Amino acid sequence: MRCSPVALAFLILSVSVGATPDTYGHAQAPFTNPIASPFETRSGFIWEATNDKLRLDIGMETDLLRGECSDSVNSWTLGVGMQTWTRLRSEGKLKFPVETVDYWFGLHAAYGSQSSWHGRIRLAHISSHLADGVADTTATLHPAPFVYSREFCEVIGGYPFGPARVYAGATVVWSTQPRTSSPVIPQAGADVYLPVSERIGIAAGYDVRLIGIQGVYRAMHAAQAGLHIHTWNNTGILLSAYAMNGRSIHGMFYTESDSYLGVGIQILTQIL
Template sequence: MMATPSAASAKPTLDTMFSPLLADPLEPRIAVMPWLDKDYLQLDIGSSADLYQNEEGNFAFGIDFATYSLLQRSSNFKFPVDTIDYLFGVNFSWQKELEQCQLPFDTLSARVRLSHISAHFEDGHYDEDAGAWIGADTHPLGIPFTYSREFLNMVVALSSDDLRAYLGYQFLWHTIPDNINRHSFQAGLEVNTPGNTYLAADFKLLPVWDVTKKETDTFRGTWNLQAGWKLDAIGVEHVRIACNHFTGMSRHGMYFFDDESYTTLGVIVDL
């Protein structure tokens, strides 16, 4: 699951030292994931790239760019964009081979990200006939409103060829709206299964923003469970067919206070 460069590289490479977290819905990636229970479509466009990997193969510096879109599925092959989130930032990766480890792992790795993310309603959330934003009178923050966050995210992982377990922590050093708890936590597990398939689970403990108090009231567990098939065996590298079940706080900034539950099935590309 880990990329191991053999020589120093000072040019951009998509073969990142720290492999993308398979089930984390906020990893930069290319993905087309229709909802199975509602007329929505998730469209993600993005990637991480290492700008530098050292000769020892244990340190890398890179960049992240991503958009996460929620589209409506309507007739005549139209997909109005309801909301979109933009992320960009830098990352630092490190890894170390473990010798004589008593656990079923042979590599210890870590990644630190410094990122900005913002979110916006788009044309699919606007009623042209009424000349107004949809739900503007009932939205707890009013529409439009500003959603912007700058944060530090750290993930530490233990991995082998067929298994990876990780823990993560995120700190918001600036956020609009404010009065939300600055801390969140993450854990996950990835297992390669027969036939080039895999199972993955990502869990986040996220602050819940109370719309009445306009501040964090408690924390909520958020799960993204994924089963997939990697197409490497048929010569299509970095592409997987995946089924997700998501339950918890919405990944989209315009709905950051909403509790959601849905299942998706589609294609993910990890460049």
């Protein structure tokens, strides 16, 4: 496994900056993660009902540094995150062979205010690997494994409109294997959060990005809507319905398409 600049920076920052107790209580971060984007850190599972597969997400994200600007309106954060996306195949009797796992880790910085313009930048590494769930009786993997690795910078900005937020940005990939992928991935979307009570609300989002392979761009559409339950401090549970259509999120199947409807649950570490 090659050592990337992002991996080195992640290691240095993780060692040199220790976590401190959260002194901000229930204060919102300057940039909340897009609800429907499949490439945000989250923990939970999605049962892909229309193709009988299961997606298991295991991730964490934390702000190592946080501060307020002199105008007492804008704030900033600097932190780290890591994530795995795992696709499992259902074979009944609670057996779910693992087909593929994608690993992501990186740094993020955010600036702005929830009531005005806000943005985030991420530097990250992602790689993808096949698992024994795609092996035949001779232990041969199908499809054949290959190296899938990317280092990228993602820049995204958003603006609120009442209970909604629109956002747009792009991912710039500066190092990639295979080299058939286009280096720029435009992205746009919208979120909405409608409070029902102090701790319960309805959350929904839509995210679309254009992904090019060998010069041919196709969209990846992701939509999500569900019930958000604020549990304690900055944590919550999101019970959602999901829809995915377009380029696969899994690197080992990046030339293929995902198309499914699903239901699932997420554990959130940000207030919506």
